[in-house]
Amino acid sequence: MTLSGNIAIAGVYEHPTRWAPDKSDYQIMGESARGALEDCGLGIDDVDGLFAAGMGMGVMGVVTLAEYLDLKPRYLDGTNIGGSSFVAHVNHAAGAIHAGLCDVALILYGSTAASQAMAIGTGGRGGQDAHASFISPYGLTTVGSYALVAQRHMHEYGTRPEQLAEIAVTMRKHASLNPAAKMRNEISVADVLESRVISDPLHLLDCCIISDGGGAIVVTSAERARDLAKPRVLLRGCGEAVCHQETGAPDLLTIAARQSSEQAFRMSGLTQDDVDVAAIYDSFTITLLVTLENLGFCKPGEGGAFVEGGRIGLGGALPVNPDGGGLSSNHPGMRGIFLVIEAARQLRGECGPRQVEGAQVGLVHGTGGTLGVAHSGATLLLTGD
C-alpha cells in the first residue's frame, strides 16, 4: 500500500496570539495542542507520536515538551532543520504512521520571539566554533544571506525591486482579509521601495514581521480520519532536501525546493497546473520569488514576471499565502507550521473572505535556515476529501 493518499491531516489549530509576553513557549504549544485535538475530536490520550522543534527548546526539547504535557508517546521526533521543520514533521509522521510506529501524531510549535525581543533578522555575532568561523567574522545577518540571493538574481535575470515589492503588497492585501493577521493596513509598491534598506536590495517591507505565536497539527491514517470531526486533508506527496556551501561553490539560485518538490510531485502524480492554492515560506520577498521558480511554477529567472499582475493574489492563477504569510500575518521565529495549517484550512473550505473558491489541491513549501549559506526545504502536496 502506498503512502500517498493514505495519510491525513485530521486537525489543525493556529494560536490567535501575536503578542504573548505573559505566556511561555510551552504554554503556547499546550494551548495549540488543545485547539488541534478539539478541531478533530480526539483527546490528548489518543496521541502516541510527538513532534516538535523550537528556537529555545534545546537539544532535548521534545523530551521536555513530553513532560510538560505528561505524554509518554511511542514515537518521538525533535528534528530541527529550521523554519521548515514542521513541514518535514508531516513527512516523518506520515512515514511513521504508514509503518505502524504510531497512530496519532501531534506536531507542535510555540514561540514568544517578539515579546522576548529576539534579534532574528539583524543581530548576533555568530558562533565561534571551527565551522562558524568561516561565517561569523563577516557580519552575516539573516536578512543579508537572503540579500545575497536577491542581488545575484537581479544580476542574472534583471529582476527588479518593484517585482519583489509586489509580493509584499500582495501578502499585505491578503492579511487585510485575515482578522488574526498582525499587519492589516494595505501598502503600495512605493511604500515598500521607500521603506529603509536593511541589506541591499532588501527593504524593511521586503522582510517578514516578528511576532509571537504557535500552532498544532494532528496527523493520522486516512482510514482513522474518516470518522473524525472535520473533512480530511489527504497527503499525496512529500519531499525534503538540503542546500549548503558544498565544497565551496554553491549555486545560490538553485534552492532545496527544486529537489524536495520534484519528489513530492512524482509521488503525488500531480503537476504544477493542478495546484489551486500554495502556502510558501515568505521570510523575505526574494524567498517566495526564488521558491516559485524552484517549485517549477515558472522557469528560472521568470519569477519576477510571474508575481506581477496579481497572479499570486486571491483571484489570480496561483493564490499564495491567503493568510498574509510571514510578511504580514505572523512570524514567530519559525513559520513552517502555519503553512500546513493554512493549506489544510483552505482545502477544507473554511477560510471565509480569504477562501480560494473550490480549492482542491494545495502545495506547501517550507524553507529553513539561511538561503544564501545553508538551508533546508520540505514540500507537501495535499488534496481535499
Next chain:
Amino acid sequence: MAEIEHPKPFADWETRAYWEGCGRGEIVLQRCGACSKVQHRPRALCASCLSGDIEHFVASGRGQVYTFTVTLQNNAPGFREACPYVLAYVELEEGPRLLTNVVGCAPDAVSIGMPVVADFTAPDRDLAVPRFRPA
C-alpha cells in the same frame, strides 16, 4: 565609519592550515591527492571521494565578486558601528566561493564581476581574517 571588528576565528586541527595561511597573507586551499578535487572549507578528508589524502596549496588570492549586499543594519556590537559594510561571496580563480567582506572602496562602488584581491587583517596570534579589495 569604523572598520568591522571581526570576531577572532577559532581554528581547530582541521582548519588551522587555512587560518595560519591568512596570518601569512595567503589563501590556503585543499586539494585531494586521490581525485584532485579542490575543496573549501577545509576538512580532514575529501568530501567527494572520502580519501584522507589531503594536501594544502597556496591560492592566487585573486577572484571576482559573485554576489554581495551592502549591510545597513546589524545590531551586533562590532558590526553596528561599521554599517554600511559589504558582505560578499568572492569566487576565487581556483573555483571556491568565499563568504567575506569587500573593503577598500565605497560600498556603492562594488558590483558583481568586479575583480578583487585578498586583503588581510593584522594577524592575531598568527591567525588573520581574509577580506578582499578592488584589484
